Amino acid sequence: MxxxxxxxxxxxxxxxxxxxxxxxxxxxxxxxxxxxxxxxxxxxxxxxxxxxxxxxxxxxxxxxxxxxxxxxxxxxxxxxxxxxxxxxxxxxxxxxxxxxxxxxxxxxxxxxxxxxxxxxxxxxxxxxxxxxxxxxxxxxxxxxxxxxxxxxxxxxxxxxxxxxxxxxxxxxxxxxxxxxxxxxxxxxxxxxxxxKENFTLSCDEKLFFRVVKQSFMHRRKTLRNSLKTLELSDNLKANVIFDKRPEQLDVQAFIDLTSLIENDENRLINTNYGS
Known part of the structure; x- marks a missing residue:
């Protein structure tokens, strides 16, 4: 009823x-x-x-x-x-x-x-x-x-x-x-x-938000192109993950990507990731 x-x-x-x-x-x-x-x-x-x-x-x-x-x-x-x-x-x-x-x-x-x-x-x-x-x-x-x-x-x-x-x-x-x-x-x-039981990310969370947002701003482009403004080293950009488009990455892959960027030789010079 x-x-x-x-x-x-x-x-x-x-x-x-x-x-x-x-x-x-x-x-x-x-x-x-x-x-x-x-x-x-x-x-x-x-x-x-x-x-x-x-x-x-x-x-x-x-x-x-x-x-x-x-x-x-x-x-x-x-x-x-x-x-x-x-x-x-x-x-x-x-x-x-x-x-x-x-x-x-x-x-x-x-x-x-x-x-x-x-x-x-x-x-x-x-x-x-x-x-x-x-x-x-x-x-x-x-x-x-x-x-x-x-x-x-x-x-x-x-x-x-x-x-x-x-x-x-x-x-x-x-x-x-x-x-x-x-x-x-x-x-x-x-x-x-x-x-989640563990809701702390194993990467810089501020950088994670920036990477995700910037990746999807140009969702049809590869990550190599959409993340250009992060001034990544040529060595990092050679990684096969940058051949992918953002919709191909699950959440853990974005966390792993952020860790790679966080530890990139070019990024270590400047840790001001922006918002």
Whole structure:
């Protein structure tokens, strides 16, 4: 028997915030249930709207916080989730210093993310990876598939490599536009990220980010051409790995490539790798 549908009409969705309110509570429950609750007892939901997902997080044996910039949604949550009121953060997640709430504690991320900032949410999660062991949420399907894709795929790219360097990425299921109000023009996808047991790379991490980003800026070129600005030695560029294009390298190969560049005779002269 299908669960009662959530009433989406009490807060008006705002296009400039990328809001599409989820109506199907079964899907909301599945997103909440994707969290294992292992290694943490707090969760931060991003963009709770009217709390269709929040209500299922509140049922779990953890402390739920929500972060929301829409004043109308904040007012709705305060009026309808009285026990949550003190844990509603009226801020922009992308600009928020999470240490104000969590200090150095571990916490999970969850949400039906606004599509216009979903990629930025992932990048901030990577910055905070030492504190975020788990992540589950809804994305535009295309973005969710990109995050979870493997080498050889046409959508494999910067987001795939950087995310999977630190997290295991699992695409869970596809969600049709019809369960949202207003319905988006595309399908959505739910994914789960689980931080790797060892999430420290065996190479210079700042250089790793630069190598990955620069490689995919010219994805049809060989690495020898796309990484020209790193001023590599002729001896290093003779390595067969530089004959490959970036989509041919898995995450470990990018780590190995970064180590090679890090130890290159030309690079040892200047260790300022940039950002």
């Amino acid at each position: 299908a669960k009662k549908q959530y009433n989406p009409h009490q807060v008006k969705a705002k296009k400039f915030l990328g809001q599409h309110f989820l109506e199907d509570e079964t899907i909301a429950e599945q997103i909440a249930d994707a969290l294992t609750l292992e290694g943490y007892n707090k969760v931060l939901e991003i963009g709770p709207g009217m709390g269709v997902l929040t209500k299922y997080l509140l049922k779990k044996p953890l402390t739920t916080y929500v972060i929301e910039i829409d004043r109308e949604s904040v007012d709705y949550l305060k009026n309808n989730y009285l026990n949550l009121a003190s844990r509603i953060i009226e801020k922009d997640f992308l600009k928020y210093d999470v240490s104000e709430t969590f200090e150095d504690e571990q916490f999970a991320i969850c949400g039906n993310f606004p599509y216009n900032i979903s990629t930025q949410i992932v990048f901030k999660t990577l910055e905070l990876r030492a504190q975020i062991p788990e992540f589950s949420g809804m994305f535009q399907k295309e973005v969710a598939l990109r995050i979870c894709s493997k080498e050889g795929s046409k959508v494999y790219g910067i987001l795939s490599v950087l995310t999977q360097a630190f997290y295991g990425a699992e695409y869970l299921f596809t969600v049709p536009p019809t369960v949202f109000n207003p319905p988006p023009k595309v399908e959505s996808g739910v994914l789960k990220l689980t931080r």
